[in-house]
Amino acid sequence: MSRAKREIPAGGASIQDVAREAGVATSTVSRALTVPGRVSEKTRARVLEAANRLGYTANAAARNLRVGRSGVVLIVLPGPLNAGASQVIAEMLLVIDTELVALGYSLLIANIDRQLNAERYVLNLAFSGVTDGAIIFSSIPPEVDGRSLASSGVPLVSALFDLSDRGIPSVVTNDRQAARDTITHLIGLGHRNFLYVGGPRGNYHEVERHSGVREALAERADCTLAYSPGEFDFASGSAAAEAFLDSSPRPTAVFCCSDDMAIAFIRRLADSGIRVPDEVSVVGFDGSSVGTYLVPSLSSVRQPTNLIARKIVQAIIDLMKRKTEVRLRTVVPSSLVIRESVAAPIR
Amino acid sequence: MSRAKREIPAGGASIQDVAREAGVATSTVSRALTVPGRVSEKTRARVLEAANRLGYTANAAARNLRVGRSGVVLIVLPGPLNAGASQVIAEMLLVIDTELVALGYSLLIANIDRQLNAERYVLNLAFSGVTDGAIIFSSIPPEVDGRSLASSGVPLVSALFDLSDRGIPSVVTNDRQAARDTITHLIGLGHRNFLYVGGPRGNYHEVERHSGVREALAERADCTLAYSPGEFDFASGSAAAEAFLDSSPRPTAVFCCSDDMAIAFIRRLADSGIRVPDEVSVVGFDGSSVGTYLVPSLSSVRQPTNLIARKIVQAIIDLMKRKTEVRLRTVVPSSLVIRESVAAPIR
DNA sequence: TTGTAAGCGTTATCAG
DNA sequence: CTGATAACGCTTACAA
Numbered sequence: 001m002s003r004a005k006r007e008i009p010a011g012g013a014s015i016q017d018v019a020r021e022a023g024v025a026t027s028t029v030s031r032a033l034t035v036p037g038r039v040s041e042k043t044r045a046r047v048l049e050a051a052n053r054l055g056y057t058a059n060a061a062a063r064n065l066r067v068g069r070s071g072v073v074l075i076v077l078p079g080p081l082n083a084g085a086s087q088v089i090a091e092m093l094l095v096i097d098t099e100l101v102a103l104g105y106s107l108l109i110a111n112i113d114r115q116l117n118a119e120r121y122v123l124n125l126a127f128s129g130v131t132d133g134a135i136i137f138s139s140i141p142p143e144v145d146g147r148s149l150a151s152s153g154v155p156l157v158s159a160l161f162d163l164s165d166r167g168i169p170s171v172v173t174n175d176r177q178a179a180r181d182t183i184t185h186l187i188g189l190g191h192r193n194f195l196y197v198g199g200p201r202g203n204y205h206e207v208e209r210h211s212g213v214r215e216a217l218a219e220r221a222d223c224t225l226a227y228s229p230g231e232f233d234f235a236s237g238s239a240a241a242e243a244f245l246d247s248s249p250r251p252t253a254v255f256c257c258s259d260d261m262a263i264a265f266i267r268r269l270a271d272s273g274i275r276v277p278d279e280v281s282v283v284g285f286d287g288s289s290v291g292t293y294l295v296p297s298l299s300s301v302r303q304p305t306n307l308i309a310r311k312i313v314q315a316i317i318d319l320m321k322r323k324t325e326v327r328l329r330t331v332v333p334s335s336l337v338i339r340e341s342v343a344a345p346i347r
Numbered sequence: 348m349s350r351a352k353r354e355i356p357a358g359g360a361s362i363q364d365v366a367r368e369a370g371v372a373t374s375t376v377s378r379a380l381t382v383p384g385r386v387s388e389k390t391r392a393r394v395l396e397a398a399n400r401l402g403y404t405a406n407a408a409a410r411n412l413r414v415g416r417s418g419v420v421l422i423v424l425p426g427p428l429n430a431g432a433s434q435v436i437a438e439m440l441l442v443i444d445t446e447l448v449a450l451g452y453s454l455l456i457a458n459i460d461r462q463l464n465a466e467r468y469v470l471n472l473a474f475s476g477v478t479d480g481a482i483i484f485s486s487i488p489p490e491v492d493g494r495s496l497a498s499s500g501v502p503l504v505s506a507l508f509d510l511s512d513r514g515i516p517s518v519v520t521n522d523r524q525a526a527r528d529t530i531t532h533l534i535g536l537g538h539r540n541f542l543y544v545g546g547p548r549g550n551y552h553e554v555e556r557h558s559g560v561r562e563a564l565a566e567r568a569d570c571t572l573a574y575s576p577g578e579f580d581f582a583s584g585s586a587a588a589e590a591f592l593d594s595s596p597r598p599t600a601v602f603c604c605s606d607d608m609a610i611a612f613i614r615r616l617a618d619s620g621i622r623v624p625d626e627v628s629v630v631g632f633d634g635s636s637v638g639t640y641l642v643p644s645l646s647s648v649r650q651p652t653n654l655i656a657r658k659i660v661q662a663i664i665d666l667m668k669r670k671t672e673v674r675l676r677t678v679v680p681s682s683l684v685i686r687e688s689v690a691a692p693i694r
Numbered sequence: 695t696t697g698t699a700a701g702c703g704t705t706a707t708c709a710g
Numbered sequence: 711c712t713g714a715t716a717a718c719g720c721t722t723a724c725a726a
Contacts, residue, residue: 012474012500014719025697030721040695055494057474061411062719065702070408075456079441085432085637094426097458101468106477109422109454111444121448127359127404129703130453147402153359234640260637267640290432290607293581293614295642361703372713377705387711409703412718 013054022050033058064129073100073316074108074131076122076149078138084234084260085288088303089137092159095309096135103317105132119144126152133320135159135312139204141168155319159312161204164329169319171311171330175205178301178334179212182255182283185336187220189344191253191281195226197240197265199257209257209285226251230261237264244280245272252280252345259284259291259300266296266341277343287337296340303334360401369397380405411476420447420663421455421478423469423496425485431581431607432635435650436484439506442656443482450664452479459485466491473499480667482506482659486551488515502666506659508551511676516666518658518677522552525648525681526559529602529630532683534567536691538600538628542573544587544612546604556604556632573598577608584611591627592619599627599692606631606638606647613643613688624690634684643687650681 019026024043032039032047039047050056064070075096077089097107108131110122119142125131126149133155136142141156141163142149149156150168158170183194196213199206217223228243230236237260244250244265256262262284266276276282276296284291287302311330318326366373371390379386379394386394397403411417422443424436444454455478459465466489472478473496480502483489488503488510489496496503497515505517530541543560546553564570575590577583584607591597591612603609609631613623623629623643631638634649658677665673 012476015721016719026719027698027721028696031696034721038695043696055474057471059412059719060475060477061408061417062702063721064408065406065412065704065718066720066722068702072455090437093456094458097456101457101465106472107456108419109440109444109456110448111441118448124404125453127402128407129359130407234636237640263637264640267642267644270642289581290610290637293584293610295614295617297614362705363703373703374705374707374714375712378712381705385711390712406703409718410705412702412720413704413706415718 012059013056015056015058017054018047018051018056021054022047068129070130070132071104072106072108072131073320074110074122074125074134074154076134076136076138076142077109077111079111084258085263085290086232086259086286087288088160088286088305091305092309092312095306096313099310099313100316103313123147123149123152126154133157133316135316136163137161139163141166155316157312157316157319159308162329167328169315169326169328169330171308171315171332173303173308173332173334175208175334176212176215178336179209179255179285180216181212182301182336183213183216185338186253186255186281186283186342187216187223189253189281189342190347191345192220192222193224193226193249193251193253195228195240195244195251195254197228197230197237197254197256197261199230199232201229206257209255213255224251232258232260234260234264237261238268241265241268245269245274250280253342254280254282256282256284259286259288259298262298262300262341263294266294266298276341279346281342281345283336283342291337291339294341299339299342300337301334302337304332307332359406360403362403362405364401365394365398365403368401369394415476417477417479418451419453419455419478420667421457421469421472421481421501423481423483423485423489424456424458426458431605432610432637433579433606433633434635435507435633435652438652439656439659442653443660446657446660447663450660459487459489470494470496470499473501480504480663482663484508486510488513502663504659504663504666506655509676514675516662516673516675516677518655518662518679520650520655520679520681522555522681523559523562525683526556526602526632527563528559529648529683530560530563532685533600533602533628533630533689534563534570536600536628536689537694538692539567539569540571540573540596540598540600542575542587542591542598542601544575544577544584544601544603544608546577546579548576553604556602560602571598579605579607581607581611584608585615588612588615592616592621597627600689601627601629603629603631606633606635606645609645609647609688610641613641613645623688626693628689628692630683630689638684638686641688646686646689647684648681649684651679654679 015026015029018029032044122142135157137159139161158168162170162172164170228240284298284300287300291298362373362376366376379391457469469489482504484506486508505515509517509519511517575587631645631647634647638645
């Protein structure tokens with residue numbers, strides 16, 4: 001059986017080349033490679049062999065065009081992947097990646113919250129059909145020129161931020177409850193005077209955690225609550241510590257809205273010779289892995305990143321498969337992990 | 348001018364719809380939208396207006412198929428995005444993302460070094476044409492079934508690992524030099540007995556840093572060097588500290604291959620009442636941002652992540668544009684940042 | 695079970 | 711400057 005040697009073009013062999021090599025039609029190649037059972041075992045073997053010999057891999061653009069799907073899920077991040085010690089998003093990303101890849105999807109990453117161009121870019125991705133679904137870690141769903149991610153028709157899930165009131169399925173933690181429980185625990189230890197070191201005003205997490213803290217103290221006339229606003233970063237933690245040092249009398253327990261804040265806060269106190277937890281108890285938020293190894297080790301509200309990530313994957317998959325109903329709001333509990341930075345106040 | 352109202356199909360308007368709406372041919376629409384100047388200002392305006400009205404965005408799969416490019420750059424990561432406190436990769440990713448997006452590219456993320464399936468997945472991405480280029484942060488270029496990323500024809504750049512001997516352009520730091528300088532600095536402070544807390548045997552960074560340390564001590568007959576192998580993680584740092592505590596006489600200066608190791612090492616020492624830097628000096632590697640806020644703050648070899656990232660972008664862009672020559676090896680200097688964890692030994 | 699052929703939405707070529 | 715048309719590589723009716 002002689003066969004004309006044809007040059008395989010740069011960019012790899014096409015389905016035509018394989019068909020020729022195996023002596024069958026392109027449709028048969030397609031079937032042999034994608035719908036097992038719809039082709040005789042014998043020809044299937046021949047096709048596979050030919051495909052192997054030619055190093056054939058189906059062109060994704062052609063397939064996507066034909067089937068109208070891309071298998072790509074867009075991850076929209078709110079800027080840097082992690083600030084300081086906190087790795088909540090990075091941890092979730094690993095799980096999401098693992099699970100989605102196992103299901104045959106790919107992950108496209110986009111940062112946002114930076115410039116208008118970034119938003120435009122994300123929308124373009126969605127409207128050009130490169131994306132079968134999107135997971136957003138940003139409180140603001142991208143929107144520009146009257147078009148929005150939400151209106152793109154692309155299935156959308158929100159992670160960590162509750163956007164269920166806009167009809168976007170959201171997987172969140174019970175920030176508020178966890179914050180309340182934390183304060184309650186501190187009250188139980190004997191603390192009465194608190195400092196809340198918060199995030200940016202209006203930020204979803206700030207609002208939730210602040211509310212939780214206030215709820216816990218609402219009916220305690222014997223307690224006080226000071227407030228120190230900021231970002232979630234180290235610098236804000238240092239600044240809060242400065243304010244703390246200037247205050248009098250000083251609170252005995254401090255709730256920080258992030259581990260970064262808590263770490264910087266403690267450091268600043270150490271510089272002034274104030275020891276944690278002997279003189280002040282400090283709690284962070286995020287459950288950063290480094291917390292265990294600090295001196296003192298950091299008490300923190302730990303977010304169950306793996307579980308959240310799995311729920312998100314489940315939600316986006318259901319949505320992309322046009323499954324019946326998807327929960328609009330899924331809550332996964334966070335809980336306080338007590339370590340050395342918390343103790344009973346000196347009486 | 349009456350026009351038949353046609354239903355725009357789900358998935359958005361196509362170029363045909365726009366052509367009909369504007370009363371021109373599809374080719375004209377394509378030109379108006381992509382090659383400005385090849386169409387009269389008047390019709391261009393009409394096309395743009397029509398496209399806008401219909402909310403048209405060109406289908407990416409169709410375009411990719413036609414032009415043979417995707418504008419997607421694959422990022423191959425060696426597993427989790429960051430271990431512990433170190434954010435070297437995360438920091439670089441932000442810069443790479445920003446720059447590539449500004450140039451019109453998208454970022455596809457793939458984790459590897461986990462299972463065979465992950466490698467197969469990456470190769471599939473490359474061979475199916477979804478990827479115009481790839482940046483790998485893994486020492487091992489994916490390879491399975493005789494096919495490899497390197498052989499896929501996809502432009503490839505290695506970050507942090509020197510793969511130039513395989514013909515892959517690499518952007519790395521001078522790990523070896525930085526390690527040597529660090530030890531030399533410690534010698535200058537008066538230290539003579541060292542402990543090197545290393546990474547996995549054979550790992551590129553381990554080899555380089557270890558070599559640098561040994562080079563610095565090669566001609567110093569008055570110095571000693573102990574060795575404690577491990578991973579780059581917290582646990583290995585703790586384990587190394589255990590070994591350190593059991594040793595006698597103890598080294599007075601410790602070089603850790605990662606900040607995570609250094610942090611855990613110091614913590615374990617604190618548990619035994621040994622103070623840093625009073626009794627031992629400790630240096631980490633990575634320049635983690637949290638280092639500044641530890642007690643004591645951590646001396647560390649800082650990698651210039653932004654610069655590395657920019658060099659990588661430049662290299663991959665050049666490669667994708669078939670630019671003349673691309674440097675096979677670009678070295679960006681890392682350097683020691685001294686903080687509180689280092690001091691002169693007690694005499 | 696297999697082959698033929700249409701068509702996915704673009705862009706590029708070639709006429710006009 | 712613009713229009714008609716081919717082609718990119720694949721999947722999927724439909725026919726044989």
